[in-house]
Amino acid sequence: MLCLLFFLVTAIHAELCQPDAENAFKVRLSIRTALGDKAYAWDTNEEYLFKAMVAFSMRKVPNRETTEISHVLLCNVTQRVSFWFVVTDPSKNYTLPAVEIQSAIRMNRNRINNAFFLNDQTLEFLKIPSTLAPPTDPSVPIWIIIFSVIFCIVIVAVMLLILSGIRQRRRKSKGPSEVDDTEDKCENMITIENGIPCDPLTTKGGHINDAFMTEDERLTPL
Amino acid sequence: MKPAPKVSQGAFLIPYLIALVLEGIPIFYIELAIGQRLRRGSIGVWTAISPYLGGAPQGAAALSAGSAGKPVERQMLAQLREGPHGHEHDAPPSVQGPHVGWRGTSSRRPWGRQGAGVGCWVSGALWPGSGGGAECRLSAGLGCLTVSFLVSLYYNTVLTWVLWYLLNSFQYPLPWSSCPLDLNRTGFEAECQASSTVSYFWYRQTLNITADISDNGSIQWRLLACLAASWAVVYLCVIRGIESTGKAIYFTALFPYLVLTIFLIRGLTLPGAVKGLIYLFTPDVQVLQNPRVWLDAATQIFFSLSLALGGHIAFASYNPPRNNCEKDTVTIALVNSMTSLYASIAVFSVLGFKAANDHGRCLDRNALHLINEFDFPDQSISRGDYAAVLAHLNATQPERVARLPLEACRLEDFLDKSASGTGLAFIVFTEAILHMPGAPGWAVLFFSMLFTLGLSSMFGNMESIITPLLDMGVTHRFFPKEALTGLVCLLCFLLAICFTLQSGNYWLEVFDSYAAPLNLIIFAFLEVVGVTYVYGMHRFGDDIAGMTGRRPGLFWRVTWKVVSPLLLLSIFVAYVAVLAWTPLSYRAWDTQYARFPSRQEKSYPGWVQATCVLLCFLPSLWVPAVALGQLLAKRRWKQDTWQDRCPKLQDRGAS
Numbered sequence: 001m002l003c004l005l006f007f008l009v010t011a012i013h014a015e016l017c018q019p020d021a022e023n024a025f026k027v028r029l030s031i032r033t034a035l036g037d038k039a040y041a042w043d044t045n046e047e048y049l050f051k052a053m054v055a056f057s058m059r060k061v062p063n064r065e066t067t068e069i070s071h072v073l074l075c076n077v078t079q080r081v082s083f084w085f086v087v088t089d090p091s092k093n094y095t096l097p098a099v100e101i102q103s104a105i106r107m108n109r110n111r112i113n114n115a116f117f118l119n120d121q122t123l124e125f126l127k128i129p130s131t132l133a134p135p136t137d138p139s140v141p142i143w144i145i146i147f148s149v150i151f152c153i154v155i156v157a158v159m160l161l162i163l164s165g166i167r168q169r170r171r172k173s174k175g176p177s178e179v180d181d182t183e184d185k186c187e188n189m190i191t192i193e194n195g196i197p198c199d200p201l202t203t204k205g206g207h208i209n210d211a212f213m214t215e216d217e218r219l220t221p222l
Numbered sequence: 223m224k225p226a227p228k229v230s231q232g233a234f235l236i237p238y239l240i241a242l243v244l245e246g247i248p249i250f251y252i253e254l255a256i257g258q259r260l261r262r263g264s265i266g267v268w269t270a271i272s273p274y275l276g277g278a279p280q281g282a283a284a285l286s287a288g289s290a291g292k293p294v295e296r297q298m299l300a301q302l303r304e305g306p307h308g309h310e311h312d313a314p315p316s317v318q319g320p321h322v323g324w325r326g327t328s329s330r331r332p333w334g335r336q337g338a339g340v341g342c343w344v345s346g347a348l349w350p351g352s353g354g355g356a357e358c359r360l361s362a363g364l365g366c367l368t369v370s371f372l373v374s375l376y377y378n379t380v381l382t383w384v385l386w387y388l389l390n391s392f393q394y395p396l397p398w399s400s401c402p403l404d405l406n407r408t409g410f411e412a413e414c415q416a417s418s419t420v421s422y423f424w425y426r427q428t429l430n431i432t433a434d435i436s437d438n439g440s441i442q443w444r445l446l447a448c449l450a451a452s453w454a455v456v457y458l459c460v461i462r463g464i465e466s467t468g469k470a471i472y473f474t475a476l477f478p479y480l481v482l483t484i485f486l487i488r489g490l491t492l493p494g495a496v497k498g499l500i501y502l503f504t505p506d507v508q509v510l511q512n513p514r515v516w517l518d519a520a521t522q523i524f525f526s527l528s529l530a531l532g533g534h535i536a537f538a539s540y541n542p543p544r545n546n547c548e549k550d551t552v553t554i555a556l557v558n559s560m561t562s563l564y565a566s567i568a569v570f571s572v573l574g575f576k577a578a579n580d581h582g583r584c585l586d587r588n589a590l591h592l593i594n595e596f597d598f599p600d601q602s603i604s605r606g607d608y609a610a611v612l613a614h615l616n617a618t619q620p621e622r623v624a625r626l627p628l629e630a631c632r633l634e635d636f637l638d639k640s641a642s643g644t645g646l647a648f649i650v651f652t653e654a655i656l657h658m659p660g661a662p663g664w665a666v667l668f669f670s671m672l673f674t675l676g677l678s679s680m681f682g683n684m685e686s687i688i689t690p691l692l693d694m695g696v697t698h699r700f701f702p703k704e705a706l707t708g709l710v711c712l713l714c715f716l717l718a719i720c721f722t723l724q725s726g727n728y729w730l731e732v733f734d735s736y737a738a739p740l741n742l743i744i745f746a747f748l749e750v751v752g753v754t755y756v757y758g759m760h761r762f763g764d765d766i767a768g769m770t771g772r773r774p775g776l777f778w779r780v781t782w783k784v785v786s787p788l789l790l791l792s793i794f795v796a797y798v799a800v801l802a803w804t805p806l807s808y809r810a811w812d813t814q815y816a817r818f819p820s821r822q823e824k825s826y827p828g829w830v831q832a833t834c835v836l837l838c839f840l841p842s843l844w845v846p847a848v849a850l851g852q853l854l855a856k857r858r859w860k861q862d863t864w865q866d867r868c869p870k871l872q873d874r875g876a877s
Contacts, residue, residue, distance in 0.1 A: 032601040078597035129408040135400060143389035154454045161461050165704050
């Protein structure tokens with residue numbers, strides 16, 4: 001009698017969880033792609049963990065706080081690793097609507113992924129689209145920062161060059177007039193005859209003509 | 223112009239080398255020899271050869287962005303633009319840089335004097351001895367100015383794009399590595415999903431391109447800011463004329479070589495690079511039967527060696543009179559080609575790596591489909607096993623295999639793939655960089671190299687605009703040079719704003735394809751014919767004997783007299799024929815197109831076609847226009863003086 005009941009229960013279970021059954025979802029894992037050498041083998045313990053995670057997700061849904069691990073049914077596990085799962089209600093007569101399961105899984109996708117060291121691409125729930133994380137944008141785009149730096153440097157350099165050009169031009173226009181003044185002064189002061197400047201009598205000093213000896217020195221001392 | 227059919231680079235080398243030997247080197251030799259012999263700037267040179275040729279080639283001087291035009295950068299960017307497939311369209315004078323043979327800049331402003339313009343030619347023909355006069359300079363300046371002005375407008379826009387990419391390279395991950403999310407964050411943006419992340423970044427986030435050239439859209443403020451910055455940088459370098467340019471050129475000329483070497487070393491060590499290089503350099507002889515390939519090679523040589531620009535004449539005039547210019551010619555041309563080859567190897571090794579990478583990922587995607595369908599263990603089909611497994615499955619369960627969306631993954635297809643137009647460097651190469659370890663660093667290096675290359679070309683361009691203005695004396699003596707340069711840069715900036723519109727890229731392609739090539743060919747033809755037939759081969763031979771010690775050999779004489787002029791004439795005719803008979807069209811990025819992401823082939827509206835034709839011939843139109851004006855003026859002058867001098871005669875004649 002008990003055996004019969006057992007068979008009946010498994011038969012019902014078998015009917016509930018089938019590929020393409022109503023409210024059933026296919027899951028595909030790519031453990032080797034994600035972890036490479038550190039890949040673990042998929043066995044019944046991992047399946048138990050999966051059931052636990054799904055049950056956990058369902059318990060977060062209002063009105064489904066009583067979901068147990070035994071309510072989650074897995075079937076058709078392949079070598080790929082892929083399988084189908086359904087979540088039944090406490091009476092195990094019918095499966096919970098797909099919409100509820102979908103929203104529950106989406107809410108807790110991150111935690112399910114982390115439990116298996118996988119991500120959205122390697123732990124796929126076919127037919128449940130994942131919410132992608134937007135790329136982190138800094139508040140000020142980086143290109144603007146660099147652009148402002150370069151632009152400021154260029155503007156400063158241009159200003160410097162323009163200013164130096166103006167200063168150079170001013171110096172050039174002032175330069176020749178200054179040179180003229182000194183030359184005039186020189187000409188006023190020094191008269192040149194035969195290439196030798198003749199100092200006017202007003203200059204102090206004078207030149208000593210060594211060819212002439214003074215009176216005192218003509219006679220040698222005794 | 224319609225894009226040329228795809229050819230493997232190896233096959234393109236053959237027409238390129240033939241064009242180099244038969245067309246490039248002879249014309250180059252003529253320019254160097256004539257400049258060295260007559261030792262004048264271009265106006266003087268051509269007037270001395272024959273007053274008839276007073277200014278013809280000089281008009282083209284301005285064409286050259288930097289008649290110092292360095293081939294390699296032009297070559298490289300041209301190759302990047304057209305993909306591993308040689309010529310998708312004629313190489314524009316888009317990338318130039320300092321010439322290998324540049325013998326130093328001096329305050330003599332080589333380009334300025336060469337403003338000879340095309341107007342001189344006609345005026346010289348009608349009034350012998352009038353070449354070089356004030357009217358000549360005017361027409362010269364006008365011819366030069368127009369072309370340089372047009373080129374600098376659109377050329378700096380390419381620099382703007384490069385600057386934009388450079389600014390965006392300073393982050394990890396690079397912004398073109400991932401698609402933005404769609405509205406409900408369950409997937410990626412549809413346009414990005416359908417094309418690719420790099421294409422999306424280029425067409426949408428950079429250009430924000432519209433689907434049609436007549437649909438202008440709005441100004442993109444990001445590009446506007448970058449345009450202002452790049453014009454500011456150009457102004458900074460050109461502010462004092464040759465004084466500041468000469469200093470800047472040391473950096474802008476040497477830096478690209480450094481970066482190229484780094485890329486070469488990195489590129490050759492990447493997996494798949496060698497295979498790519500081998501494939502790309504093996505010639506496919508079938509391709510040579512297409513005349514379009516030969517046409518493209520011939521025009522590429524022009525831009526590569528910056529022929530017919532007057533720059534070489536000016537530089538050669540600084541040479542000592544007894545310099546062996548024959549050796550110079552051959553050396554420079556060979557070094558130029560070697561550098562181009564060097565650049566191609568660097569570029570194509572990276573592209574080969576990209577192709578190998580894409581091929582591998584294609585195989586991986588197919589393998590994943592098989593694994594998912596037949597529930598094989600994860601990672602059980604490696605790239606090597608794929609073919610065998612597929613064959614086995616096809617034999618055992620063909621219906622299930624047929625239902626799968628498997629792609630055909632052939633390495634040759636990936637190697638052949640190339641975009642066309644100015645976006646090539648921004649799409650294909652940026653994607654290749656994404657897969658290199660340390661991507662942001664490589665992106666920064668690559669785009670700063672492109673920026674310095676473009677900048678060095680812009681120097682020449684700006685010189686070609688400013689020096690004729692200074693020579694013509696349009697401004698007062700006390701008007702500072704910095705102010706004139708600033709005004710020119712400001713004007714160019716304001717006009718170039720139209721390229722920052724959403725349809726700017728389409729307009730840029732118009733300018734790129736039609737503003738320069740035809741004029742360049744006309745001027746080169748006049749050069750060769752002028753020297754060989756008008757000046758006289760015998761006289762020219764004597765000059766060369768005086769300079770190098772021996773007369774030009776048979777090869778030179780044959781190419782100068784027969785081969786080069788014929789080649790140039792045929793190129794000119796072919797160009798005009800292509801222009802006239804093929805409906806001018808462009809490739810638009812249209813998200814509504816049925817076969818998106820392929821670009822849709824659309825023909826230009828009538829008014830755009832008229833603009834294309836105008837651009838082609840406008841600079842050359844200065845010749846007849848100014849000549850006509852001078853003809854009328856001179857005739858009136860002659861009539862007046864004749865009447866003044868011989869009133870009696872006139873009376874007698876009248877009666």
